[in-house]
Amino acid sequence: MPASTAGRIIGAVNLGSFRVSALVAQIGEDGEVTVLGAHHRKADGFRRGYVVDMNAASAAVRHVIDKAEQIAERNVRAVWVGCSGAGLRSEIVPADCEIGGRRVEPEDVETLLLLARDQIGRDRGLLLHAQPALYTMDDAQGVLDPVGMHAERLGVHVHAVLADHAPIKNIREVVQNAHYDVAGLVASPIAAAQACLTEEELDLGCALVEFGGEVTTIALFSRGRPVGLQTLPWGSADMTEAIASQFGIRRGQAERLKCVHGSALASLTDQKEMLPIVGLEAEGDAGEEAGQIARVDLIGVIGQELAGFTADIGAALKGLGGNAGAGRQIVLTGGGAELAGIADYMQGALGRPVRLGRPGFVRGMAEAHSGPGFATLAGLALHAANPPLDLRQLRASSDRSGGVGALGKVRRIWQMMKDGF
Numbered sequence: 568m569p570a571s572t573a574g575r576i577i578g579a580v581n582l583g584s585f586r587v588s589a590l591v592a593q594i595g596e597d598g599e600v601t602v603l604g605a606h607h608r609k610a611d612g613f614r615r616g617y618v619v620d621m622n623a624a625s626a627a628v629r630h631v632i633d634k635a636e637q638i639a640e641r642n643v644r645a646v647w648v649g650c651s652g653a654g655l656r657s658e659i660v661p662a663d664c665e666i667g668g669r670r671v672e673p674e675d676v677e678t679l680l681l682l683a684r685d686q687i688g689r690d691r692g693l694l695l696h697a698q699p700a701l702y703t704m705d706d707a708q709g710v711l712d713p714v715g716m717h718a719e720r721l722g723v724h725v726h727a728v729l730a731d732h733a734p735i736k737n738i739r740e741v742v743q744n745a746h747y748d749v750a751g752l753v754a755s756p757i758a759a760a761q762a763c764l765t766e767e768e769l770d771l772g773c774a775l776v777e778f779g780g781e782v783t784t785i786a787l788f789s790r791g792r793p794v795g796l797q798t799l800p801w802g803s804a805d806m807t808e809a810i811a812s813q814f815g816i817r818r819g820q821a822e823r824l825k826c827v828h829g830s831a832l833a834s835l836t837d838q839k840e841m842l843p844i845v846g847l848e849a850e851g852d853a854g855e856e857a858g859q860i861a862r863v864d865l866i867g868v869i870g871q872e873l874a875g876f877t878a879d880i881g882a883a884l885k886g887l888g889g890n891a892g893a894g895r896q897i898v899l900t901g902g903g904a905e906l907a908g909i910a911d912y913m914q915g916a917l918g919r920p921v922r923l924g925r926p927g928f929v930r931g932m933a934e935a936h937s938g939p940g941f942a943t944l945a946g947l948a949l950h951a952a953n954p955p956l957d958l959r960q961l962r963a964s965s966d967r968s969g970g971v972g973a974l975g976k977v978r979r980i981w982q983m984m985k986d987g988f
Contacts, residue, residue, distance in 0.1 A: 576603075578643030578747070579947035580632055581755065582624075582650055582738060584613050585780025585804060585902055588941060589631040589646070591639035592929070592948045600948045602931035604639030606631045607941075615800055616652010616782045618737040621744065629745035645748035647947045650738055651755040651782045654731035657796035659700065660687050663722030671704075671713045671721055677961065683725040684958040692729030695754055697958035700726040700794045711790060725958060726793045728754050750951065755779075756786035757793060758946030759900045761955075763924030763939075764788065773896040774884055775924065777943065778903030780804045785880065787887045795887035799879055803903030806872045813868050814860055820844050826905075828862060829869050831912035837863035873909070877916040884917075900924040902940035 574596075580589040588607035592600050608631055612624025636642050662683035666675065684697055702710040703722035713721055735752065742749050756777050764775065772789040781802040787795035803825075811821035828842050840862040897919050899910055904923055914921040926932050926945035936944070 576641050576643060577948060577951040578632060578635070578646035578750075579944060579951060580628055580646045580648055580742070580747075581758075581941075581944045581947060582613060582616075582628070582648060582741075583610050583779055583902070583943075584616055584652070584782055584802065586610050586940075587613075587627045587631050588936070588944045589628075589635040590936075590944055590948060591632075591635045591641050591643055592931075592952075593641075594952045598952060600929045600952050602929055602933075602936075602945075602948065603641055604635045604637070605933060605936050605941075605944070606634035606638065607936070608634075610780070612741070613652075614781065616650065616655075616779075616798075617734050618741055621737070621741060624741045625744035628741055628747075632745065632747060643747070645750040646742065647750050647951045648738060648742055648752050649755045649758050649943045649947050650730070650735070650752060651777065651779055651784050651943075652798070653734035653738065654692065654729075655695075655754055655784060655796060655798045656692070656729055657793075658687070658691070658727050658729065659794070660697075660725045660727050661722060662686055662725070663703070663720055666718045666721050668717060668719050670715060670717055673714055675721060676702075676714060676723075679721055679723050680725070680958050681961055683723050684961065687725070687727045693732045693735050694727060694959060695730050695735075695752055696726075696728040696757060696793075698726050698792055698956060699958070700724045700792050701790065709790065726795070728757065728793075728796055730754075751954075753947055753950050754784070754786075754796065755943045756784045756796060756900075758950050759924065759942040760786060760788060760793070760946065761949040761953075762926045762928060762946035763900060763942045764898060766791070768896055768898065771896065773898055774887075775898050775900065776880060778803065778899060778901040778909075778939075780902055783876070783880075783901070783903070785883050785887065787884075797883045797887060799883065801876060801879065802901075803906070806869060806903075809872050810865065810868050813864075814844070816844055816858075824860075824865055825869070828865060830866060830907040831869060831873055832908035833863070833866050833870070837861070837866050869906075873912060874916070877913055880913070881917055895919055897921045898924040900939045900942040904939035 575594045586607050587610045590605040592602045611627045612620035618624050701724050702713045704710050704718040739749050756775050760775050769788050769791045775786045777784045779802045781804045783799040785797050807821045811818050841859045844858045910921045910923050923939050924942050926942050929945045
């Protein structure tokens with residue numbers, strides 16, 4: 568790790584629809600990330616991943632970063648920002664070029680990647696990430712590293728994550744209005760994957776499902792790289808709305824029932840157990856019992872909502888190609904993943920192994936921030952410390968050191984002659 572990186576202080580903020588969270592961390596000599604301070608609060612000013620109130624959203628961002636700085640006793644000027652809405656989507660962009668049967672050189676790969684980057688349609692959205700998913704060499708598919716091998720034609724499939732321009736501009740302004748610079752924008756499932764997916768899971772192929780408050784994002788990984796992403800406009804807050812509507816209670820009461828007594832799985836005792844509907848402190852009737860409901864009825868509403876949600880997840884995985892190995896294993900993150908029994912429920916409904924993804928590969932995360940709902944926040948710190956290859960950062964050095972085809976050969980010979988003198 569470069570000396571300039573070791574000891575660097577980094578900041579991150581995850582903009583969810585249910586809560587906004589931030590952390591301040593330090594990169595160690597060995598590249599390990601240590602969290603020095605973290606904080607979270609209710610997400611005011613956001614709706615389904617979009618900014619709906621600039622002032623409220625900026626105040627929420629300023630509050631959580633300021634609290635994280637106070638706990639860490641460190642200040643940051645720029646933060647890495649995680650987003651889950653803003654029209655996130657992905658495309659696979661293919662590109663290929665002629666090699667002519669010779670050995671593939673590093674500059675050939677670089678030139679090919681630049682060619683693929685230029686083919687990504689800027690009119691389709693703002694490019695957030697562009698990473699090579701796999702290479703092809705003639706009829707050989709799934710080549711991880713073509714350098715040093717011979718081929719007639721070399722190809723690449725690039726996974727491009729896109730977002731809508733205007734919502735991303737609003738997100739940037741929210742952070743800037745809170746008096747912080749944006750170090751980078753990261754799609755939340757890309758960040759969460761760095762915090763909770765093992766190398767084996769990434770290599771064998773898996774799907775990461777970030778079950779958020781109002782948005783659920785699905786990302787597919789294969790051979791260590793992202794190969795698909797899709798966003799669903801549904802989250803755990805919709806479950807809360809259904810509970811409130813079914814029993815004629817307020818959202819805060821419904822949220823408490825869901826979090827304290829809710830479960831994705833039914834039990835034999837649900838029929839007999841009665842749950843109190845407790846008043847809210849914000850409404851001035853904290854602790855006062857406003858009625859009772861049977862737990863079996865609560866579980867029934869949750870089950871109805873989850874049935875539709877799981878069906879949408881299955882359809883999205885099928886559309887992304889998750890039936891062909893990449894999505895056989897599912898890792899569930901996000902605040903909605905904290906519902907009791909949800910991993911077992913989804914495993915039974917989808918017929919695939921499902922586990923909860925908790926923040927990993929970082930030190931110092933407090934117990935309050937160790938659940939699936941904070942995987943993206945931890946992943947943002949890891950992304951800042953060790954960003955993956957991204958075609959957006961490539962420079963056209965092939966113009967100087969070589970390229971593909973006959974012209975590239977001439978350039979390489981000329982470069983070798985200059986190096987020799």
